[in-house]
């Protein structure tokens with residue numbers, strides 16, 4: 033069974049894209065098959081994996097979404113790029129802004145991305161969707177397509193208001209479109225160990241949202257090395273394999289897998305015991 037994650041937060045610059053790269057390639061290191069989907073018109077995920085020239089993107093997610101909307105057929109491999117670190121990528125670019133506008137007047141406008149992913153996901157253990165910093169139509173599509181959401185939060189900014197809005201959006205998608213959508217949790221990123229901000233924020237989130245909101249135990253440290261990776265077109269494991277950020281992203285990758293298998297066991301237990 034393929035598991036689809038959306039990396040979402042309408043606040044910009046919180047580490048969504050960096051986490052998509054390093055969770056994705058972390059899962060590859062764990063022997064999993066992974067597809068990354070760049071659902072952001074900025075195309076940062078595509079850039080940060082080294083696909084910067086227009087020629088390196090023969091077919092983008094925008095084209096595939098338009099084909100899905102038009103019910104045109106395509107090869108399930110179409111547009112999928114193979115990165116040297118073993119991860120597959122559906123690239124995104126500025127064409128996605130036009131697609132987002134045209135989605136508004138489309139039938140099944142919230143579920144076009146889901147229809148597309150349903151057609152290609154069977155080759156993969158994990159699909160990770162990197163969302164743009166907004167709660168617009170493409171992010172709703174990502175939430176509709178996902179089994180679970182991961183919310184990266186920058187650990188020196190108190191996300192109270194934005195977080196409430198994001199959780200409301202997730203709840204609404206769950207009620208109206210995608211009842212199985214889980215919230216695996218908040219990932220604290222860019223944690224500066226010299227300050228207590230991360231602890232304070234984790235505390236506030238736990239206090240305010242209680243059991244509804246898991247904060248991952250593993251945190252990602254503030255790291256120049258992590259910031260450099262996007263320019264290098266590689267993951268933190270290739271750029272600085274022995275550094276703190278690589279260790280943290282690998283520990284986080286294992287935590288994500290552990291939560292997934294715990295959830296499967298709970299479901300199995302409930303099924304076997306009649307609830």
Ligand SMILES: Nc1ncnc2c1ncn2[C@@H]1O[C@H](COP(=O)(O)OP(=O)(O)OP(=O)(O)O)[C@@H](O)[C@H]1O
Pocket residue numbers: 043044045046047048049050051072076163164165221222223252253254255256258259260261262277
């Ligand atoms: N652990 C880290 N330590 C230091 N810098 C980081 C870290 N993680 C990411 N960065 C840098 O912070 C910036 C924002 O990260 P990133 O692009 O992953 O965020 P984002 O949430 O995807 O942003 P956007 O909302 O624009 O899509 C980037 O320049 C990135 O290189």
Ligand SMILES: [Mg+2]
Pocket residue numbers: 048049050072076077162163164
């Ligand atoms: Mg991004």
